[in-house]
Amino acid sequence: MINDHYEVETPQYVVLGSNILEEKLKEINILKRIKVALIVTGPTKTREYGEIVKNILTDMNIKVFTYSLSNAFDKMQDKYINEVKSILNIAFQNNARIILGVAGGKVFDIVKACSELLSVPYISIPTAASHDGISSPIISYPIFEVISNKIPLKSSRVRPPIAILADTAIASKSDRRLLYAGCGDLIAKFTAILDWKLAHKRLKEKFNEYAAAMSMLGFKIIKNRRKIINLATEKSYRIVLKALIAVGVAAGFVSSSRPLSGSEHIFSHTLEMLSYKYGFRPALHGEQCGIGTIIMAYLHGKNWRLIKNILKEIGTPTNANELGIEEKYLIEALVTSRRIRPTRYTILNERNISYEEARKILYEVEVI
Ligand SMILES: [Zn+2]
Structure with missing residues (x-):
């Protein structure tokens, strides 16, 4: 049995x-x-x-x-x-x-x-x-x-x-900025699934290939249709809404947000928490997740430049300036992210990033 x-x-x-x-x-x-x-x-x-x-x-x-x-x-x-x-x-x-x-x-x-x-x-x-x-x-x-x-x-x-x-x-x-942010939330599935696979490998955490595949499909659709999406016509909204609905439904296949959210989301949550601590205005959820995906793809040893280019072609922010958040907060977010959600194993658990390293990483992926 x-x-x-x-x-x-x-x-x-x-x-x-x-x-x-x-x-x-x-x-x-x-x-x-x-x-x-x-x-x-x-x-x-x-x-x-x-x-x-x-x-x-x-x-x-x-x-x-x-x-x-x-x-x-x-x-x-x-x-x-x-x-x-x-x-x-x-x-x-x-x-x-x-x-x-x-x-x-x-x-x-x-x-x-x-x-x-x-x-x-x-x-x-x-x-x-x-x-x-x-x-x-x-x-x-x-x-x-x-x-x-x-x-x-x-x-x-x-x-x-x-x-x-x-x-x-x-x-x-x-506002088309919201549309582009929605794309950031979908591009985020790339590293969310990498983190889920990592947790499965390291901790034997349950992995559901159907939910993961649907989530990755959300990423691929945005990647493949980025030029149409950038135009922000009703068709663009249809493509993005359809993908957002599909990945959300995929989360109903499992009892957690694993298919939707990994280290890139933790990074975004951390930024939000820092915004309340220091009183700066956070960017949109999907925008922060998009930047998070660039950084986490780098930490996973994946093609972060591809992620960056996709976001750029869509119109989603790819650096601190476009995000409207000061460098020092992004650095602090990267350093402290691994402590924010300790029960969720991600690439952030694989190394302890110092302030100096965080600055170097963000510089390397051209976020700062
Ligand atoms: Zn999200």
Whole structure:
């Protein structure tokens, strides 16, 4: 007997297309049964899309409450905890039976945490193509750490959205910088899979070749279609959204974020943590992951220049200047990354990098 079992969790309904939102929202079965819904949006333009979704749901005789996250650039800890608490309150008081996330990236971490804490499903309506959080059943590591510190949230691995409605007519109106950042998050799969293989080799960590292959496919599609993506037409958004959804779904094949996130993500998380410590503004998640992938590909002894060239042709930052983060923070991030997530074995665990070495590495890969 093989003493192991295999579990796959995927969204029930995924639609990607142009101007599909209204028609497809009305086809989702659960929305035909529930009476109260809660929409969670980001702080800026996504609020408008939240209104559109609200009108559609109201048309379906659903009572709708909306919560928009604040734009405050204050301390990470208070910000996320307060947002989660506010959403939980609204949902409790009004007996909301479903959450609809209408947003680009990080908002989905909050939506996932609330969906889990309330035991209600959520629907993902991405307004940009910037992040695989739109489809993955994972709360990103730093946000999970902050929330679970104060609120009893058991695992960063949550259920996938029951539906994903990705309307390219909406996403293509977002800033192209978000699109290029989404590509950074996909290019990151190159080193994420290398790290996963390394952990399998060194620690016998479980490796799932299907999830890994799907994740790598996300990388390859972006690599092969980088010129079209750079044009930032609706087709570009379609390519990137499709890849982001596919890799996020692949994470549902395993019980961790391994297929999505390796040392390059740890580097990005570290930068984010340093930004709260020193008060500088971090870059976009996918942009930081893209830079991380260049560095980690170098540490893995792989063709980092290829990674750099792909990112460059897409339009994603490839150095400190383009990223808008001072060299000293990038150096500190590289030195301290290996301490940030000790339970995740990556190439960072294979050597202790000093400040001087970090500077040399970043110089060599032309990040500084
Ligand atoms: Zn990511």
